[in-house]
Amino acid sequence: MSDKKHLIIYFQPRQLLFHAHGNLSGLQGKEKIQRLIEWANKIAADWANKRPERGKVNISAFDDVFGFNSEEVPDLRKQRSFSRSQTNNSSVVTVPQTEPQTYARSSYKSPQVKIPPSFSLAFANVQSDKWPALPSPGPDGILVLDPGQQEEQKTALNELLDLANFLDKNRKSAPLKLEVVSPNWLVSSNPPSEPGGTGGPGGKPSPVNNADMNKYHIHLPSKSALSQAFNNVSEPGAGEGVVVAILDTAYHEEQLEDKYKTWVLDRLEMPHPHIKTLLGKEPFARGGLRRPDGRINVYIDPAVDAYCVPGIEIYGHDYDMTDHGLFVAGIINSLAPKAELHLYQALNKYGLGDLLSIGRALEKVTNDFQGRQLIVNLSLTMNMPLEEGHLKANDDFGMGQSILSYKPSFLMHLICGIVCWIFEWLLHLPCPSFCESWLDRQARPFEWISDLVYALDSRVIAAAGNDSKNRASRLGALYPAALERVFGVGALARGLPLRPADYSNLADQPASKGITTLGGEEGEKQGILGVYVGEFPEDENGYRPNNENGWAWWAGTSFATPIISGITAAVLGNLSTGGPGATVQPSTEGAITELYNAQSPTTPDDEDIFAVDQF
Numbered sequence: 001m002s003d004k005k006h007l008i009i010y011f012q013p014r015q016l017l018f019h020a021h022g023n024l025s026g027l028q029g030k031e032k033i034q035r036l037i038e039w040a041n042k043i044a045a046d047w048a049n050k051r052p053e054r055g056k057v058n059i060s061a062f063d064d065v066f067g068f069n070s071e072e073v074p075d076l077r078k079q080r081s082f083s084r085s086q087t088n089n090s091s092v093v094t095v096p097q098t099e100p101q102t103y104a105r106s107s108y109k110s111p112q113v114k115i116p117p118s119f120s121l122a123f124a125n126v127q128s129d130k131w132p133a134l135p136s137p138g139p140d141g142i143l144v145l146d147p148g149q150q151e152e153q154k155t156a157l158n159e160l161l162d163l164a165n166f167l168d169k170n171r172k173s174a175p176l177k178l179e180v181v182s183p184n185w186l187v188s189s190n191p192p193s194e195p196g197g198t199g200g201p202g203g204k205p206s207p208v209n210n211a212d213m214n215k216y217h218i219h220l221p222s223k224s225a226l227s228q229a230f231n232n233v234s235e236p237g238a239g240e241g242v243v244v245a246i247l248d249t250a251y252h253e254e255q256l257e258d259k260y261k262t263w264v265l266d267r268l269e270m271p272h273p274h275i276k277t278l279l280g281k282e283p284f285a286r287g288g289l290r291r292p293d294g295r296i297n298v299y300i301d302p303a304v305d306a307y308c309v310p311g312i313e314i315y316g317h318d319y320d321m322t323d324h325g326l327f328v329a330g331i332i333n334s335l336a337p338k339a340e341l342h343l344y345q346a347l348n349k350y351g352l353g354d355l356l357s358i359g360r361a362l363e364k365v366t367n368d369f370q371g372r373q374l375i376v377n378l379s380l381t382m383n384m385p386l387e388e389g390h391l392k393a394n395d396d397f398g399m400g401q402s403i404l405s406y407k408p409s410f411l412m413h414l415i416c417g418i419v420c421w422i423f424e425w426l427l428h429l430p431c432p433s434f435c436e437s438w439l440d441r442q443a444r445p446f447e448w449i450s451d452l453v454y455a456l457d458s459r460v461i462a463a464a465g466n467d468s469k470n471r472a473s474r475l476g477a478l479y480p481a482a483l484e485r486v487f488g489v490g491a492l493a494r495g496l497p498l499r500p501a502d503y504s505n506l507a508d509q510p511a512s513k514g515i516t517t518l519g520g521e522e523g524e525k526q527g528i529l530g531v532y533v534g535e536f537p538e539d540e541n542g543y544r545p546n547n548e549n550g551w552a553w554w555a556g557t558s559f560a561t562p563i564i565s566g567i568t569a570a571v572l573g574n575l576s577t578g579g580p581g582a583t584v585q586p587s588t589e590g591a592i593t594e595l596y597n598a599q600s601p602t603t604p605d606d607e608d609i610f611a612v613d614q615f
Helices: 026-049 147-169 225-229 253-263 273-279 323-335 355-368 399-404 410-426 444-455 557-576 588-598
Strands: 011-021 057-068 119-128 178-188 242-248 296-299 340-345 352-354 373-378 459-463 486-492 515-518 528-531 551-554
Touching: 011 026, 011 147, 011 352, 011 355, 011 444, 026 057, 026 119, 026 147, 057 355, 057 444, 119 147, 119 355, 147 178, 147 399, 178 355, 178 444, 242 323, 242 355, 242 557, 253 273, 273 323, 273 528, 323 340, 323 528, 323 551, 323 557, 340 355, 352 355, 355 373, 355 444, 373 557, 373 588, 444 459, 459 557, 459 588, 486 557, 515 557, 557 588
Parallel strands: 242 340, 242 373, 296 340, 373 459, 459 486, 486 515
Antiparallel strands: 011 119, 011 178, 057 119, 178 352, 528 551
8 A cells, every 4th residue: 555645736836826907918918917026026025024934936927818808798788587487387307206305496597797897817937945846747747746845845835825815915005906816726627536536527437338339319308398399409400500619628630630530531331420520521620720521629729738737746637538528529519419619728638727728718718709609618627625525535735724724714704694695685785895705716717707708698507526425415516617607517327316426516506506417427337428539547457448439438527517518509509590499588598597497306405407318
């Protein structure tokens, strides 16, 4: 048994994020960033001088600044009103008595539109002459620190947290308005489900028997109200005119050409249906241009490939997850075959990214698809714990506890909850800023981007996370699913009775806002069957199964999410063309409302159940 200790991190070790008001792109923006960095170094010097053991700190800006403009959001989109219809008609699926106790709510209320001001995300490197150097990454991009350095690296990580908090407390003296100063939080498609994991795949992928490889179609139960009202869901024309942006892992051009050759050209008698449809017949077009006969556009971010966890181990990210993005895209394509799919590489081959890679991709999405019928699929979570259960059990040096130490006490949380209720519900005013802790505002960059997407009549649909395995009760959703204007998705196990998968977090915050659908569980015929064209990871005995047919069983909220994205795209396409059952205005939120209207059962935690079948 290994006596190796794990120093696990939740953010990039030597980086900060400045979330600033206003668009800081262009020459004038660079001048403002320079003044901001000068201010940050001055405050950092004050911070270092307070304790002699702290070294001299130097903060230097990245070249990349991502700007988001809200001035172009039309005033008519400031308020929406969609209602969930009564769900007692005969077309709604009947829930067998063997299922958990369920009940139907009478109404669904869309989140209120909240348009953020124009803002920018600026990133910076941080160095200290007292922090130990980070070793070069190994060939797999993931290293474990030498035992003698782990305590020193933990001190450096804690000092970075403290410095970010100190800068944030002094942000009113900054030369421009800052919403928050934070570490550059990691984002991941996430490791296999473990006690204290961080969501994403609920287990490693496993091979598919050749007899089962053609049973990948996902469809609605015959008694579903949605399938009766929208008879073109999953039909060849479903999703026409709808854009689905997927932020995930991605293969490079040469790799895609190789996969197409292996699984289509070399198998002319039985080509892989998903690869043939997604990638098309012609060589991959550079720069994210549409493949001539394919359904998907792929945008490679070279910077993402360089992301590793330098010198520090991220538990569970020890195998190649490049297929994650294609697996997600294949699910969406099977449900909305006419939807326009755009896969943005925001995670490296180990399923890791950060707010920098997410910000870069979302900036492009919001710029490229304004005015289009858009859905944003995020089968990923932000690696910031929101409660004790989100901490990784194998974190021997307690970095997760260090993060949660910035959370307000229970008493302060209770007092602020009462204050916010008085302001928001009685006085109809925003909650006072003093009730927001620094930790509460760490997801503000994600929140404002999601709010902007929602204000543009689109919606971010995100995985809730997979931390709940072996827990007495299910844990709450992680960010971004837990954000108010993000639609969170939890996972159901296969078969009856309908029940949440053993790893699935609650779908949203609060849980009643979210929806659960098939996510499966680990093992043959237990997960979701989807496209998988890479190598399988080794099992616990070091055995690596062969990939004989380009399919895999894989489970997680990561794969429940594209089911909801695909169904939403199909319904949205139907609404946009005035198809049968189109009773609400053609928008992403209108399509989501129809999903709520379609079926009545709920989980014991009050999440809507959207039942689908595969086979």
